[in-house]
Amino acid sequence: MTDFFADFLDAVAEVPLIRYALLSGIVSSLTFGVVGSLVVTRQIAYVASAIAHSILGGIGAAVYCSRVYDLPWLTPMLGAIVAGLVSVAVIGWVTLRFKEREDTIIGAIWALGMAAGLLFLHYAPGKAVNMESFIFGNILLTSRSDVVATLVLGVLVFVLVGLFYHKLVAVSFDEEFARLRGVSSKAYYFLLLGLTAMSVVLLVRIAGLILAQALLVLPAATASRFSRSLWVVMVLAVALTAVCNTAGLAVSYEYDIPTGPFIVFLAVGCYALSFLFRRNRA
């Protein structure tokens, strides 16, 4: 066991690739834990998943347009940001306007995003695009600038949630009452969706769509089973995400296992284990 940790620490000290992967895993925990806790308590995990999948449409469109119309500035990340914001607007409007049909409509947007992404990437001229890197990501390809961007996002999320914590909690718990006390529930709902979209967009680069969704929901869902207030859920979720990322990276390094899927495996395992313990009374 001691050799295991010594080996991993040596790798962190000597190999920049591992070091950046570890740093991005820890730094991204801040965003995953805080935004994920809000997503889980507001019970909009499926909305977050729909936003994540619609981002693939933006990535595909950006790759296609940049190659066909020779627009080198149109990067996949820019396409993902635009698609994320568009999907927030559409999904937010649908969930507020068509409550009785929202699951069907969100399912359609989810599928449309993926289908559009795959079609754009299929017809994009030039070298074939590796879809797997978008879907599963590769934390080992994280660069220094990725770590910095993730840290900036984490701080932004932390500040925004800190400033509007009580209003976000009120809108999540009882939207109608919050509205009666002068809180614009729609504005805070869109703020939450926007934070979710930006988190997923940035974290897809290092974690991929599947891992980003898993880390957004599972640690927060695990933490919420044992916590009595939302800020404690957030702290626990941040810690749990950091542990899953670090342990997943260490084990995958030592035993040559794909990192992203193994981190998802750990997050699911923690959530499953949480059912062995007593949860708060319903």
Place this chain on the structure above:
Amino acid sequence: MDCRGVSFSYGRSVVLEDVTFTVPRGESLCVIGPNGGGKSTLAKLLLGLIEPDRGRIAVLGREPREARTGIGYVPQAMRFDPQFPISALDIVLMGRLNHLTVGLFSKRCRERARAALDEVGMSGYARRPFSDLSGGERQRVMVARALACDPEILLLDEPTANIDLSIEAQLIETLAKLRERMTVLMVTHDLDLVSAIGNSVLCVNHRVHRHSLPLSGETIKEIYSGRRRLEHDRRTRHQQGDHSACAHD
């Protein structure tokens, strides 16, 4: 509160039709009637959450939307996610949201919230999570949240629904104290609560009809069998000179 000729429909379905009534300051009015009769819709109209198709509503002399800060609203506690990670104090603090711009609640807001909890006999429960409270305790926390608004009007939506009899007695005791210092409007099916708290009763079944207390057994039967609405329609048509309608009724 003053409603004049208010009508409201959800699409083609008419929920309230030509509703007129007044609630003077200090009155305790119980709103009763069959399910689907429009009780909750009337509460939403008074809160300004929806707008009437026709007619005019004034609450505390203002438009309902502008008068919201003067109303303490108590929804049914059972409609909330019981696993939501939140303490009783944090729920009560929501009553002070209009005093918060960003950041944390002030010391004064926290003191007011604690006082509201104390008023409903829940001072020892401030840090208790919502998930650990019983149905009756949750309902009392909701009343405390409404009191933290410093309301002139307390509007309750079926406060005794889904709670057992011993808890109901405690809640009735709390509400009986509160009605002495504020206007109370309560949507309920609970006739024990009506007789303990109400000064008068408003039967809502698409139209409204006021009753004085105590309600007779015959009146209760009429209200819940829907006959009251037919009688009201017949009376209206009779007043308008449509005597043929009476024969059909």
